[in-house]
Amino acid sequence: MAFPRPIATTRSATGIPTGRLAVWWVIASEIVIFGGVLGSYIMHRLGHPDWHYQSAHTNTAAGAFNTLVLLTSSLFAVLAHQAAQQKDGKKAARFLVFTVLGGLTFLIVKGFEWASEIQHGYTLTSNTFWSFYYTAAGLHGFHVLAGMVIMLFVAADARHNRELQRVENIGIYWHFVDVVWIFLFPLLYIAK
Amino acid sequence: MSDPAAQAPHGEGHHTNYVKIWGILVVLLVISVLGPFLGHPVVTLFTAFGIALVKAYLVGKHFMHLSLERKWIGYLVFTMLALMLVMVGGVAPDVLKHDGLGWENRAAKQSVEQGNAAGEAAEKAGHGAPGAAPAGEHH
The missing domain is CATH 4.10.860 (DNA Excision Repair, Uvrb; Chain A)
Known part of the structure; x- marks a missing residue:
């Protein structure tokens, strides 16, 4: 069944394509969500000097590897955008799939990391540090997962040179998720 | 349009x-x-x-590509960052300080003391301290 193309796809009342504008609005709201979590974490961390006993047990190597993975997936996302600009939908879809694989690698590493921490007794309720750790990283992981799912839908269309403007839109979201991790990494893994 | x-x-x-x-x-x-x-x-x-x-x-x-985007997208992003800073600035004194004029956050103080004690004990024992007490409410 064919659906009519939404008018917002081709309309631009603001000088910015409506789809891209919507992504920026999503990001604006996400800044407040992640900003609230990270701001609260920083304040509590400064008010609780004893937390360094807890943060000493986060896995810096896993965090650094995951940062490399997300930075590389962001590179693939922007290369997908570049391919979409050149109207090469197949290439754009290929880069989007590479980006999704980056997200998958990130989540697998996170899974092993969390399993090890939980086995050692560092759970969501063992200490407020770990509550922040699992909440912030879990919320971020959920955004990675959501981005991966949306990206697969966009890649499926892009492969047939359809709706190529969406490649840039999902890319902007993915880069934002990357930026959030760029701040989570030093806060949770470097500041021991 | x-x-x-x-x-x-x-x-x-x-x-x-x-x-x-x-x-x-x-x-x-x-x-x-x-x-x-x-x-x-x-x-x-x-x-x-x-x-x-x-x-x-x-x-x-x-x-x-923020530098190529319309200027007000940058304003939108920085407004959200500013709102976040307002939130942090407004709450920070209550969270960072554990006592003040006529109030004391005894639970937070106790949490820090217990956390330090548990951490030191765990270091002596040669392992981590997963069970340190959580921060509490204002009293």
Whole structure:
């Protein structure tokens, strides 16, 4: 069944394509969500000097590897955008799939990391540090997962040179998720 | 209202070497990981958080193309950041301080004491301290 193309796809009342504008609005709201979590974490961390006993047990190597993975997936996302600009939908879809694989690698590493921490007794309720750790990283992981799912839908269309403007839109979201991790990494893994 | 010109993805005609930007980001990541090994807290602060700001700037400018976007998108993003700072600024004195004029957060003080005691005991025993007490409410 064919659906009519939404008018917002081709309309631009603001000088910015409506789809891209919507992504920026999503990001604006996400800044407040992640900003609230990270701001609260920083304040509590400064008010609780004893937390360094807890943060000493986060896995810096896993965090650094995951940062490399997300930075590389962001590179693939922007290369997908570049391919979409050149109207090469197949290439754009290929880069989007590479980006999704980056997200998958990130989540697998996170899974092993969390399993090890939980086995050692560092759970969501063992200490407020770990509550922040699992909440912030879990919320971020959920955004990675959501981005991966949306990206697969966009890649499926892009492969047939359809709706190529969406490649840039999902890319902007993915880069934002990357930026959030760029701040989570030093806060949770470097500041021991 | 339709503006076909606005439908084009931005960045057209703009050539950025994305692989080079990625290379710079990876070098910055390596510096941020190695920083704490120097053992100086101020250096770690710079290599961890200063470099995080630089990395976020590079991703925002070159990957998200913020510099090519309409100016008010930047204003929108910075307004949200400012609102976040207002929230942090408003709450910080209550969270960072554990006592003040006519009030004392006994639970938080107790939590820090218990956390330190549990941490020290665990260090002596040679393992971590997962069970330190959580922070409490104001009293």
